Amino acid sequence: MICVAIADDHPLVINGVRDMLSSCSFISVPYTYLNGATLLEGLRINLPDVLLLDINMPDIRGEEIILALRKEFPELKVLTLTNFDNTLYASNMIKNGALGYLLKNTDRETLIRAIETVSAGQQFLTDDMRQRITDFQKTINRKTSARYSLTPRETEILRLLARGYSNQQIADELFLSKRTVENYRLNLSLKLEAKNTAGLVKYAIELGLDK
Numbered sequence: 635m636i637c638v639a640i641a642d643d644h645p646l647v648i649n650g651v652r653d654m655l656s657s658c659s660f661i662s663v664p665y666t667y668l669n670g671a672t673l674l675e676g677l678r679i680n681l682p683d684v685l686l687l688d689i690n691m692p693d694i695r696g697e698e699i700i701l702a703l704r705k706e707f708p709e710l711k712v713l714t715l716t717n718f719d720n721t722l723y724a725s726n727m728i729k730n731g732a733l734g735y736l737l738k739n740t741d742r743e744t745l746i747r748a749i750e751t752v753s754a755g756q757q758f759l760t761d762d763m764r765q766r767i768t769d770f771q772k773t774i775n776r777k778t779s780a781r782y783s784l785t786p787r788e789t790e791i792l793r794l795l796a797r798g799y800s801n802q803q804i805a806d807e808l809f810l811s812k813r814t815v816e817n818y819r820l821n822l823s824l825k826l827e828a829k830n831t832a833g834l835v836k837y838a839i840e841l842g843l844d845k
Contacts, residue, residue, distance in 0.1 A: 635660055635661070635662055636660060636661045636662070636683050636684060636749060636750070636753045637662055637664065637665075637682040637683045637684070638655070638661055638662065638663045638665075638682055638683065638684045638685075638686060638749060639663070639664075639665035639666065639667065639673075639676070639677075639680075639682040639684075639685045639686070640652070640663060640665070640666045640667070640685075640686045640715075641666075641667040641668075641670075641673045641685060641686065641687050641688055641691065642666075642667075642668070642686075642688040642691075642715070643668050643669060643688065643690070643691055643692045644688075645668070647688070647738065648666045648668075651663070651686065651715070651745075652666070654742050654745065655742075655745070655746070655749075658746055661746065661749060664680075664682075665680055665682055668692075669691055669692050669693045669694075670691045670692075670693045670694035670699050670702075671693055671694075673691075673699070674702065674706070677703075677706075677707055677710065678706075681707060681709075681710060682710075683711065683753045684711050684712075684713055684749050684752050684753050685703070685710055685711070685712050685713065686713050686715045686749075687699070687700070687703075687712050687713070687714050687715065687732070688714075688715060688716055689714055689716040689718050689723060689727065690716065690717075690718065696714065696716070696723070696727060697723075697726050697727065697730060700712060700714075700727055700730045700731050700732055701730055701731070703731070704730065704731035711733050711752045711753060711755065712731065712732045712733060712734075712752075713732065713733060713734040713735075713736065713748055713749065713752045713758065714727045714732045714734060714735045714736065715736050715737075715738055715740075715745075716735070716736075716737065716738060717737065717738050719737055721763075721766045721767060721770045722770070723735075724759075724763055724766070724767055725767045725770050725771065728757070728759075728767065733751075733752040733755070733756070733757050733758065734748050734751070734752050734757060734758035734759060735759060735763060736748055736758075736760070740760075744760070783825065784822075784825070787808075787818065788818060788821065788822055788825075789843065790808065791804055791808070791815065791818045791819065791822065792822060792834060792837070792838045792841075792843050793838065793843040793844070794807060794808075795819075795831065795834050795835055795838060796835050796838035796839055796843050796844035797844065801815045801816055801819070802815075819834070822834055
């Protein structure tokens with residue numbers, strides 16, 4: 635028997651999930667919690683095999699509570715169950731220790747399969763979410779690598795572009811010729827795979843160079 639707890643601030647969601655799982659002979663749902671505080675208190679008394687965790691609790695955010703759970707209950711297996719169809723949230727929850735990320739509109743069979751998989755200590759993601767997280771991580775890694783591969787001069791030019799400087803203004807600011815600035819911009823476009831100025835500015839903002 636897999637013992638499951640549900641943490642969600644909406645009683646209707648809790649009741650709906652319980653009803654969905656009620657006919658499953660090998661899953662029981664004896665514990666439910668409406669906020670982060672009661673969840674932590676309850677887990678100290680009764681630790682389930684799997685916790686279905688909403689990412690948006692009223693007193694603590696999902697990313698904060700998953701870190702608290704991993705610290706105090708490292709053996710607890712967490713399956714995120716949320717309305718947030720967001721790759722960043724999903725990636726962060728998995729990175730911080732959740733074994734799965736499901737949307738609340740998932741079907742019964744998928745939810746049961748996810749609970750079984752997570753209870754065995756294995757990660758569960760739908761094919762679509764797994765691919766989205768993989769693509770997201772590749773993008774983050776590429777951006778991080780690109781930032782570290784920029785020379786100090788390239789970084790400064792990119793920073794000024796993000797602030798709306800023209801080629802001539804950048805040249806005046808850095809005591810360079812306009813042609814030199816144009817060459818730097820060309821190299822930046824090739825290195826960052828940016829098609830135009832808007833692409834360079836977007837990249838600069840994503841790298842935090844507009845601050």
